[in-house]
Amino acid sequence: MRRRSLPLAAVFLCLLAGCSPRDFLTRRLAADLIASSPAFKTPQQFSLRIGVISNKDYLSPEYLVLQHAGWLTGTSVRCPATVVPPPCWDVALSPIGVETFRDLIPSSDLGKQFFSIPTARREIVAITGISKSGNLADVDFTWKWLPLNEVGDALFAGGVRYRCTVAFKHYDDGWRIIETASPARTTQDLENALKNSEPAQ
Numbered sequence: 001m002r003r004r005s006l007p008l009a010a011v012f013l014c015l016l017a018g019c020s021p022r023d024f025l026t027r028r029l030a031a032d033l034i035a036s037s038p039a040f041k042t043p044q045q046f047s048l049r050i051g052v053i054s055n056k057d058y059l060s061p062e063y064l065v066l067q068h069a070g071w072l073t074g075t076s077v078r079c080p081a082t083v084v085p086p087p088c089w090d091v092a093l094s095p096i097g098v099e100t101f102r103d104l105i106p107s108s109d110l111g112k113q114f115f116s117i118p119t120a121r122r123e124i125v126a127i128t129g130i131s132k133s134g135n136l137a138d139v140d141f142t143w144k145w146l147p148l149n150e151v152g153d154a155l156f157a158g159g160v161r162y163r164c165t166v167a168f169k170h171y172d173d174g175w176r177i178i179e180t181a182s183p184a185r186t187t188q189d190l191e192n193a194l195k196n197s198e199p200a201q
Contacts, residue, residue: 022174027127030139033177034166035124039191043118044145046155048101050091051113052077058089062155069154071097100150119152120145122194125161135170142200162197166190 022029034040046062057063058074066072072091079088093101101117109115122143129140142163145156166188167178177190188196 023170025130025132025137025139025168025170025175027130029175030127030130030141030168031124033168033175034139034141034190037177037190039194040122040124040143043148044120044122044152044156045116046119046151047114047116049114050093052080052083052088052090054079054083055085055087055089058091063091065154066097066151069096069100070094071100073097104149104151117151118148120147120156122146128163137168137170137175138165139168140165143194143197161200163200164188164193164197166193 048066049057063072067074071094073094074089074091076087077090079086104117105115106117123146125142125144127139127141131138131140140163142161144159144161145152147153147156168175169178170176179189
């Protein structure tokens with residue numbers, strides 16, 4: 001009975017001291033804070049340019065996926081002075097492409113030759129580790145892209161998982177994600193951590 005009462009006594013003392021759930025950096029709390037961060041919730045945008053484009057753009061991985069899906073057509077044309085080096089391609093949406101993109105293009109961008117559409121959002125796969133040192137902590141986690149539409153399904157096929165590390169700091173109201181990286185630390189703020197994510201093995 002005496003051993004059982006120790007955890008209860010610790011909880012009681014914590015309540016008296018005004019502890020909150022955010023004072024304990026569990027994997028669940030870390031996942032909730034990351035998932036609710038604006039940087040993590042920002043959807044992936046794909047920018048598409050139709051009309052005359054460079055050969056480099058036409059052969060980019062994203063454009064090749066759209067061509068393979070039958071959504072884009074391209075005709076070899078002479079390059080304008082502003083696009084080098086040749087060759088160049090006059091790119092247009094195919095009838096199937098028009099049907100696919102029609103509901104995704106913002107009404108303000110209809111008729112334009114350059115527009116962006118949301119294709120995927122991030123989803124946490126797992127918190128893989130937490131390393132604490134005083135009021136600082138490094139949280140390792142894996143995440144993946146979750147397609148939002150048919151274009152996202154094509155661009156993010158395969159469900160590749162990524163890994164990264166983000167820094168947390170304990171404040172008077174509990175743990176928070178560090179928004180700005182410090183030169184003295186090797187870990188990054190969440191935005192840069194996501195940009196520098198590497199495929200998980």
